[in-house]
Amino acid sequence: MPEYNTLDDLEPGQRVLVRVDLNSPVEDGVVQDNNRFDRYSETVAALAEADHKVVLMAHQGRPGRDDFVSLDQHAEILEEYVGKPIKFVDDIYGDDAIDAIEALEAGEILLLENTRMADDELPEKPAEEHAESDFVQTLAPLFDAFVNDAYSAAHRAHASTVGFAVELPTYAGLVMDKEYQYNTSVAEKEFDGQVTMLCGGNKSEDVISVVNNLEEKVDTFLVGGLPGELFLRAEGEPVGMDVGDMDLLDDQWEETKGTLEDLVENRRDEFELPVDFAYEDDDGERAEIALEDIEEKDTGYLDIGHETIEAYEPIIRESEAVFVKGAVGVFEDERFADGTVELIKAIGETDCFSVVGGGDTARTLSLYGLDEDDYDHVSIAGGAYLNALTGQELVVVDVLKKYA
Numbered sequence: 001m002p003e004y005n006t007l008d009d010l011e012p013g014q015r016v017l018v019r020v021d022l023n024s025p026v027e028d029g030v031v032q033d034n035n036r037f038d039r040y041s042e043t044v045a046a047l048a049e050a051d052h053k054v055v056l057m058a059h060q061g062r063p064g065r066d067d068f069v070s071l072d073q074h075a076e077i078l079e080e081y082v083g084k085p086i087k088f089v090d091d092i093y094g095d096d097a098i099d100a101i102e103a104l105e106a107g108e109i110l111l112l113e114n115t116r117m118a119d120d121e122l123p124e125k126p127a128e129e130h131a132e133s134d135f136v137q138t139l140a141p142l143f144d145a146f147v148n149d150a151y152s153a154a155h156r157a158h159a160s161t162v163g164f165a166v167e168l169p170t171y172a173g174l175v176m177d178k179e180y181q182y183n184t185s186v187a188e189k190e191f192d193g194q195v196t197m198l199c200g201g202n203k204s205e206d207v208i209s210v211v212n213n214l215e216e217k218v219d220t221f222l223v224g225g226l227p228g229e230l231f232l233r234a235e236g237e238p239v240g241m242d243v244g245d246m247d248l249l250d251d252q253w254e255e256t257k258g259t260l261e262d263l264v265e266n267r268r269d270e271f272e273l274p275v276d277f278a279y280e281d282d283d284g285e286r287a288e289i290a291l292e293d294i295e296e297k298d299t300g301y302l303d304i305g306h307e308t309i310e311a312y313e314p315i316i317r318e319s320e321a322v323f324v325k326g327a328v329g330v331f332e333d334e335r336f337a338d339g340t341v342e343l344i345k346a347i348g349e350t351d352c353f354s355v356v357g358g359g360d361t362a363r364t365l366s367l368y369g370l371d372e373d374d375y376d377h378v379s380i381a382g383g384a385y386l387n388a389l390t391g392q393e394l395v396v397v398d399v400l401k402k403y404a
């Protein structure tokens with residue numbers, strides 16, 4: 001049983017302040033739908049149905065970046081999923097926000113402006129210090145309870161994620177509770193059979209963190225994406241170097257080569273590495289090459305090849321539990337989605353305990369029509385998912401427990 005309060009403990013008909021995480025990709029100023037809206041609609045609808053006055057807080061992007069925009073579009077997207085009007089006020093804790101909060105009727109929903117537009121939202125500070133801020137001191141007296149559902153921001157100690165727990169009775173929302181229970185399962189659950197982790201993506205330090213922290217828990221790491229190439233480079237293969245427009249690999253190699261060389265020297269039997277790769281040929285088509293035929297690095301590789309997929313698939317099918325961290329190819333481009341889609345599909349077809357995660361990687365399911373119900377859990381979190389997998393603390397969960 002979790003050591004924090006959940007929505008089951010919340011009496012109906014209250015004034016409830018709710019932190020969600022609607023942070024989404026923004027293209028040319030247009031907010032893109034991702035599965036966060038769908039996921040949060042369940043919590044928001046449940047709270048409205050319980051006759052609460054529901055006030056939502058969320059952030060978008062980071063100050064100074066192109067994705068640092070207002071939440072007005074988020075209100076419209078969320079409204080479609082909740083099936084009820086979502087009011088929006090372009091204020092966080094000024095007079096306009098207070099008026100909008102006080103005008104709310106039971107069962108109505110209001111979204112406040114991007115929390116990172118408030119001066120005292122950032123930087124990271126202990127909950128008790130954030131609780132002293134004007135932000136928390138102004139809003140907290142207007143509410144009876146605080147619900148924290150922003151699991152994917154649970155590694156961030158900001159005023160809106162930790163400060164209100166000090167001032168108000170605090171509850172974990174539906175997303176927070178489910179994500180926490182499943183994502184900590186690789187660190188906390190015992191499995192009798194084979195435990196496999198499919199890892200890739202574009203950050204080798206994430207994969208190194210998983211590999212170093214889960215040595216006792218995971219039997220086999222199936223590696224692809226950028227880390228797959230860099231592990232092979234550590235074995236002396238002519239892959240994993242920047243080519244053409246790509247500029248990710250050499251920097252990561254400089255930062256991680258010592259660790260990667262050490263891992264392939266001392267723990268090689270725990271890894272399966274790609275035996276072939278896919279790349280874009282001169283006609284713009286997907287082409288494949290076996291690792292043994294690569295003489296020098298003159299092509300950027302964008303997916304694992306089919307020989308590798310065939311080698312990884314049986315390992316997945318024999319597993320009792322499979323966890324995913326990062327895509328094994330550039331799945332956003334249909335030509336290079338085979339590795340990620342076929343392996344994640346195999347996980348769904350296998351009767352294993354499965355968690356698919358990584359903020360980007362989880363999008364594979366919606367993009368390629370895979371059914372979420374075929375997996376035990378699909379995480380909408382990135383950094384928080386990684387922390388949970390590797391058994392590291394999540395400051396927001398600690399605060400939920402402390403102030404339960």
Ligand SMILES: Nc1ncnc2c1ncn2[C@@H]1O[C@H](COP(=O)(O)OP(=O)(O)OP(=O)(O)O)[C@@H](O)[C@H]1O
Nearest residue numbers: 201202203225302326328329330358359360361382
């Ligand atoms: N060979 C490759 N070359 C370049 N990019 C790749 C390659 N393989 C995978 N990727 C990219 O990796 C990204 C996903 O990896 P990332 O490390 O961001 O993992 P995530 O855990 O899903 O996301 P996040 O940590 O950002 O929440 C995808 O956008 C994919 O295009």
Ligand SMILES: O=C(O)[C@H](O)COP(=O)(O)O
Nearest residue numbers: 021023152153156382383
């Ligand atoms: O999308 C995320 O991973 C979370 O919303 C956290 O965002 P941040 O990395 O900008 O704090």
